[in-house]
Amino acid sequence: MSEAAPLDGELSRLAELHGVATSYSPSPDRTVAASAGAVIAALAALGVDASGPEAVRTALADRERDLAERLLPPTVVHWADGAGIALDLPAGTRLEVLTENGETRDDVRDLPLGVHLLTAAAPDGRTARCHLVVAPARLPAPGARSYGLLVQLYSLLSRRSWGMGDLGDLAALADWAGRTAGAGFVQVNPLHAAVPGAPTDPSPYRPSSRRFPDPVHLRLESVPEYTADDSLVERAGRLRSAVLDKGALIDRDAVWELKREALEAVAAVPLAPARQAEYDAFLAAEGQDLTDHATWYALAEKYGSEWQRWPEELHDPRSPETARARAELGDRVGCHSRLAWLTVTQLTDAQRTAREAGMPVGIVHDLAVGVHPGGADAWAQRDVFAAGMSVGAPPDAFNARGQDWGLPPWRPDRLAASGHAPFRRLLRGLFRYAGALRIDHVMGLFRLWWVPQGRPPTEGTYVRYDAEAMLALLALEAGRAGAVVIGEDLGTVEPGVRETLQRRGVLGTSVLWFERDWDGDGRPLPPDRWRADCLATATTHDLPPTAARLTGEHVGLRDRLGLLTRPVEVERAEAAADTTEWLALLTRLGLLAAADAGDEEAEIRAVHRFLLRTPARMIGVWLPDTIGDRRPQNLPGTWDQYPNWRLPIADARGRPVTLEELMGSGRVHDLLEVLRKG
Template sequence: GKTPGNTATRRYCDPVHLRVEDVPEFRYLDGAAAERAAVLVARAGELRDGVLRHDRPIDRDAVWALKREALELVHRVPLTPGRAAAHAAYRDGQGRALADHALWCALTERHGPDWRGWPAGLRDPASADTARARDEHRARVDFHAWLTWLTDEQLATAQRTARAAGMDIGLVHDLALGVHPDGSEAWAHQGALAAGMSIGAPPDAFNARGQDWGLPPWRPDALAAAGYAPYRELLDGLLRHAGGLRIDHVLSHFRLWWVPEGASPADGTYVHYDARAMLGTLALAAQRSGAVVIGEDLGTVEPGVREELSGRGLLGTSVLWFEREYDKPGEPALPPWRWRAGALATVSTHDLPPAAARLGESDIELRLRLGLVEGDPETARAAARAETEDWLATFARHGLLSQDAGEEDRITAAYRYLARTPARLIGLWLPDLVGDRRPQNVPGTWREYPNWRLPVSDADGRPLALEQLVASPRLAALTAAVRAELDGRG
C-alpha cells in the first residue's frame, strides 16, 4: 500500500523515511520477531543493491512494505516509562491534528485512499460514525500516531546533529503549495478548502493551455473566519525541528488561479487573499521559532509583491539561468554584483536539469525525446547550443573559466558566479556536486519519465550511496571552490 506520507499531509513527515534500526525498541526484538526483522533487513539491502548496482528506479512502495512490517514488529515492544511519557506528551501536544491524521491512515487501510469514496458517515471527521471508528480502530490509530512520533524524534535528532556540526540554520523544510485532495489534510480541513476547485496557472507563453495541478486551494473567507488557525498550525508543525522554511510559490499569499473541476485552466480566475494576514501569520510563526523563511517567488510577479516580502524579512529565490537584464538587447546575464541580496541564490531548481545537462547537450536531447519541444529539432538544438555558449562566454569574461575548461570546470564556474553575488544564502544542488546529468523531475511528464525515483548518480551514470556521496572528491573540490570564492580567494 501507499505510504501515509506527505501526499496526505504537509504537517507530518512521511514514515517511509524512518531509519528503523535507530528506533530504540528495535534492539529489543527477540525470538521469532528478531528473525523476521533480519529477513526484512536483508530484503531492504537487496532493494538498495538493485538501485546501486543496476540503476533501478527507487521503489518507495516496496521500501514502505518492508519498513511497515518491521515497524509493526517493533511496535509490540513495550516502551520504557520514560519513552512512554515522551510518547504521551507528544500525542497530547499535537491534539486533534494528530488524532485526525492517524485515524485517516487507519481508515485508508480499511476503505481505500480516497476518503470521498468512503461510507458517507466517515467522510466527515466530526460525525458520530467517525467517533465510533476512532474507538473501533484504536489499535491502528495508535500505530500510526506512534509512527508520527518516531519521525518527529528522528527529525529532532537530525536538527540537533546539524546544529552541533556548526550549521547555523540546520534543516530547511519545504511547504508545498497544496496537498492531495484525497489526503488526511484535505479530509480534516474540508471547511477551509474549496471543494470542486483546484490550483493552477493561466495560459502563458510557456503553456498555451494553462495548467491544472489538481490541488484544492485554501478558502480565504474560511481562513479569515478561523483566525488563520489552519495555516498557523501547519506552520508550527513544520517549524518544530527546522531552522528554515522554503515556501513553494509564495505568491499564493497574494492570489491563486482557481480552476473549476472539469473545466479548462483557461476558464479559471484569480482569487485574491489577504496578503497582510497571511504574511503576518507566517512572519509570527518564523519569529517564534527563530527560522529563516525563503519564498519561491519565480515566474510572473505582480508589482510591489517582492517589496512586500522583503519588507517582512522573507528571502526570495534567484536562479542563475533566469537572472538576465531583460531590458537590454540580447538580454545579457545579470552581473553578480547586481543580484539582490535578500535571496537564496541557486544555479538550478528541482524542476530544471542539472548544470551538467544544461551546459551540455543531454538536456535538449531528453526534452526532444520526451516530445516537450515544439518546432524543428535542429532549431531547438541550435538555440540550446547558443544559450550554452553565451553562459560559458559570460563565465570567461568574469575570469571564472578558461578556454579549454571541461565539464567539471564549467559547473564550478557557475557556482563561483553565485558566490560573487550579495545573496544571503547559496544553494548547492546535490546532483551538480557529483556531475549527475539526469533531472530529478521533468514537468509535464508522468509515465514518460521516472520523476523523483532516480538515485543521485555520478558523471558516468553510476548511482551513489550516501557514503559515496560524502566521500566524493568532486563534491569536495566544488565546495572548496565556493568557499574560496566566498572568502575572496577565488
C-alpha cells in the same frame, strides 16, 4: 492590451468584494478577462450564489450590507514596527484584548507578540470580535552568508538505506557537510505524509498531509524499540542493491512495505518511562490534528485512500459514526500516532545534528503548495477547503494551456474566520524541526489560480487571500522558532509581491539561467546586479542539472520524449547560444580560464564562483551537480514517460552513487572547496 469582453458590472462588483479576480495579466502589456463561468464557479465555492442576475443582485446587496455593518474584519494585523492598531471605528467604541496567554487588557498598546482576540463594543450596541495578530516587523535573517546543499532525500542512498534515502542519511549528510565542507544548510524536498496505496504517487508535492511527516523516511535502526529482523534486513539489502548496483528505480512502495512490517512490531513494544513521557507530551501538543491524521490513515487501511469513496457517514470527521469507527480502530489510530511521533523525533534529531556540526541554519524543509483532494488534510479540514476547485496556473508564455495541479485550495473566507488556524498549526508543526522553511509557490500567500473541476486551466481565475495576515503569522511563528523563510518566487509574479516579501524578510529564489536583464538587452545579469535577499542556485529539481545544460543533453532528453514544440535543431541552437553567453561572461569575469573551456568540471566550478560573486545571502548547490549527474529529478510535462521522483543520484555516466561515495569523491571535494573558501 485587453482581451475578451469585461463581465457584467454587478457580477464584477460581487466578485471584487469576495476577492475573486475578473481578469489577469499573463504579461505586463496584456490583460485577459476571466470567463463568467470561472468567476461564478469560484463564488459558488465561497458559498455565494451568482447563478443568475437576480441571485447576483441579492448576493451583492447582502455583501455590501455585511461590510457596511461590521465593526471589525475577521483578522487585524499589527506589526511591531507600526504606530498602533489602525481601525475605522465609531467614536466612543470600547476595545478589549484577550491575549493568547489569557490576560485581559483594555489598553491595546504595547501588546505582546501573538494571536489574540480583539473585542469592540460600539455606542450603538453593536459588538464584534476578531483575531488580532501582533507580529515582529521582519522574519529572522540567515545571519552570516553561507552555502548549502540541495537534495531530494529519497535519491540519497547510503549503504544503510532500505532502498531509498532516509533520515539517518539526512543526518549523516548534514554532519559531514557542516563539519568537513563548511556548509551552512541542507535543503530537502517536502517530507509530508504521502497518500497510501499501490502505486503511491511519488511526487512529494501532492501529499496526503502537510501537517505531519511520512514515516517512510524513518531510519529503523535509530528507533530504540526496533529489533533487527534478519529476513527484513536481507530484503532491504536486496532493495538497496537493486537501485545502487542494478540500475532499478527507487520503489517507494516496496520500501514502505518493508518498513511498515517492521514498524508494526515497533508500535507493539511498550515505551520506557522517559520515552512514554515524551510521547504523551507529543500527543498533548498535537491534539485533535494528530487524532484526525491518525484516524484518516486507519480508515484508509479499511476503506481506501480517497475519503470521498468511504461510506457517507464517515465523510465528516466529527460525525458520531466516525467517532465509533475511531474507537473500533483504536489500535490502528494509536499505531499511526506513534509513527508520526517517531518521524518528528528523527527530524528533530537531524536538525540537532546539523546545528552541532556547525551549521548556522541546518535543515531547510520544503512546504508544498497544497494537498491531495482525497487525503488526510482534505478530510480533516474539509470545511476550510473549496469544494469543486483545483489550484493551478493561468496560461502564459511558457505554457499556453495553463496548468492544473490537482490540489484543492483553502477558502480564504473560512481561513480568515478561524484566524488562519490551519495555517498557524501547519507552520508550528514544521518549525518544530526546521532551521529554515522553503515555501513552494510563495505567491500563493497572496492569490491562487482556481480551476473549476472538469474545466481546462484556461477557464480559471485568481482568488485573493489575506496576505498580510498570513505573512504576519509566518513572521510570528518563524520568529518564535528562530527560523529563516525562503519563498519560491519563480515565474510570473504579481507586481509588488516580491517587494512585500523582501520588506518582511522572506528571501526569494534566484536561478542562474533565468537571471537576465529582461528590461534591457536580455543578456545575463552581472553578479553585482543580483538581489541580496535570496537563495541563489544554478538549478532546481524541476530543471536540468548543470552538466546537462552545459552539454545540451537536456534538449536531447526532451526530444526523445516528444516534448519539443519546435525542430530539435532550433532548440539545440538556442540552448547552445544561451550557454555560450553565460560561459563568455564567466570568462570575462575571470571565473573561468580560457584553457578550461570545454572542461565540464571546471565550468561547473566557475558557475558556482559566479554565484559567490552575487550578494545573495544563501548559495545553494544542487547535490547531483557535485558529481556530474545529467538527469533531472522531475521533468515537468511528463507522467509515465519519465521516472520522475524515482532516480537515485548518479555520476556523469548514470551510475548510482552512494552517500559514502559522494563524501569521498575528489570531484565533489573540489567543487565544495570553492564554496567553502567563499
